[in-house]
Amino acid sequence: MHRQNGGVNARYKAKYRSLIFNLKDANNPDLRRRVLSGEITGDVLVNLSAEELASDARKSENAQIRKTALFEAERGQHMKKATTDQFQCGKCKQRKCQYYQMQTRSADEPMTTFVTCTNCGNRWKFC
Incomplete structure (x- = not known):
């Protein structure tokens, strides 16, 4: 992760915070289990996006939010009122x-x- 981000900078710190948050998240035990069992290696882990790190519940919430936003945009709900x-x-x-x-x-x-x-x-x- 240090090599990929060119040292300790804002991108490195943001990725670090994202990894720590998702690994410590009590609602995301599956990610922690997969890392501890070796199913996800360290090299793969640092390359996962925030969406890929998220728990299954969070992924479905995000999908619902995207679907709702798309539906609202199609209906023109973001017009000036x-x-x-x-x-x-x-x-x-x-x-x-x-x-x-x-x-x-x-x-x-x-x-x-x-x-x-x-x-x-x-x-x-x-x-």
């Missing part, structure tokens, strides 16, 4: 809402307005 009191939530009857507009149909039809209640998280849309 405006805050208004022009809309009333049908669920909690509050008027604290955020909204954005998107052209979801042909250009000769009006834009669709997507509204989210900031109080209860209820979402709805209208044309």
Whole structure:
């Protein structure tokens, strides 16, 4: 690891912290077992990425996070939202809402307005 990173520098320290964290992690006994049994050698261990060092539970969490982020990005949820009191939530009857507009149909039809209640998280849309 020292040779790969060109001595003790920021990259070396970050890799060291990552290895120590993952080897000491109580939720990751499989990695520790594989290293102690010799299944993973030291040369291989220092070349593993953070994703490869993670426990199976953490890997599935990361996959779920990536899937959710991709889904939200496809739906346009990261668009700039405006805050208004022009809309009333049908669920909690509050008027604290955020909204954005998107052209979801042909250009000769009006834009669709997507509204989210900031109080209860209820979402709805209208044309």
